[in-house]
Amino acid sequence: MNLSKEIIEWRHHLHTIPEIGFEEAVTADFIANKLQEFGIEVVRGIGKTGMVGILKRGTSTKSIALRADFDAIPVEEQNDFCYASKNSGMMHGCGHDGHISMLLGAAYQLSQQDDFDGTVYFVFQPAEEQGTGAKAMIEDGLFTRWKMDSIYAMHNLPGLPVGDFLISPSSVMASENHFKIEVLADGGHAAMPHLGSDPVIAACNIVSALQSIITRNLDAIHEPAVLSVTDIKTNGGANVIPTVVTLSGDTRCFTDETQEYIKQAMERVVSGVTAAAGLSYNYEFSNCVLSTVNDASTSAIAVRVAKKVVGESKVNDNCKPYCISEDFSFMQREVPSCYMLVGNGLAGEKGGTALHLPHYDFNDDLLLIGANFWVELVRDQLPK
Ligand SMILES: [Zn+2]
Ligand SMILES: [Zn+2]
Secondary structure, three states: OOHHHHHHHHHHHHHHOOOOOOOOHHHHHHHHHHHHHOOOEEEEOOOOOOEEEEEEEOOOOOEEEEEEEOOOEOOOOOOOOOOOOOOOOOEOOOOHHHHHHHHHHHHHHHHOOOOOOEEEEEEEEOOOOOOOHHHHHHHOOOOOOOOOOOEEEEEEEEOEOOOOEEEOOOEEEOEEEEEEEEEEOOEEEOOOHHHOEOHHHHHHHHHHHHHHHHHHHOOOOOOOEEEEEEEEEEOOEOOEEOOEEEEEEEEEEOOHHHHHHHHHHHHHHHHHHHHHOOOEEEEEEEEEEOOEEOOHHHHHHHHHHHHHHHOHHHEEOOOOOEOOOOOHHHHHOOOOEEEEEEEEEOOOOOOOOOOOOOOOOOOHHHHHHHHHHHHHHHHHHOOO
């Protein structure tokens, strides 16, 4: 097989058939068929459409897991090249078509070789975009059915030269948490507020006071966080004071401890402000995705291998964290892990269009680099 040609064909084919989270039936069939063609055992139905490919060599009990996400996003593609999306309203706008192809490329190369000793797990994860696929795979026994010594994942990043690696020894991405606050009052006539009670003033005070958690209670250097109230609704009218104001929003931070602190501090603010106004409240805080935090020694391995594959000057081994989020974080709580970002091309050049935009496309020049990185990582971790 001419892998450099085939891997581009796989990627282009996958790009034409984007499917959103947990509905990736055709994509999953394609992946499973390829793995089986390569002689790799496949266990499907791990996290609904998710699957694990298993390749063993030699007698070592050591193992490594490599994860690729494979869902698309609900965006109408605006590219007009021949392999643009054929599924209306869906596109591979996050480059997961590339992630699949890189891992399949590695699977093919490793299936042809006998130069490692141990077990490689190819983890194909669905539904990354809604942040639920990793959890679903874990609930279906990803780490109890198989003993994985470590797990690695990589994501393409437009704006960075193609093949440049960003590998953090610790924080990579933030947690994502959603909240909903209901401020409850008696309501009343807009002209006679003294005869009822008003949740609007209290809700506005809450919006302002919540920001003090970020700016007054958290360490500006060591506990960075964001809190955004993004939605305000009332059941009032121009001359009707409402009985309820609902505030919803999103917070991001980088450790489980900060996340728990924000959750409790928000309730303290809500309960204090409503009590001062003689009102009551309901409060919900839900964690969607945990913070993505790399294990230092696992990251050091990734750095060593990346330097070998792309050269020392193309590896940043101490990159700053990003405030976006990733559900690989749930896998990170199970085994030592490393999540890395790899350049998809500079802005204005091939691969430089930002993720999730309708003109985005994964850079084919990255395919073999990524596949070769996975192969070298396996050789490094499962030496013969
Ligand atoms: Zn993505
Ligand atoms: Zn995405």
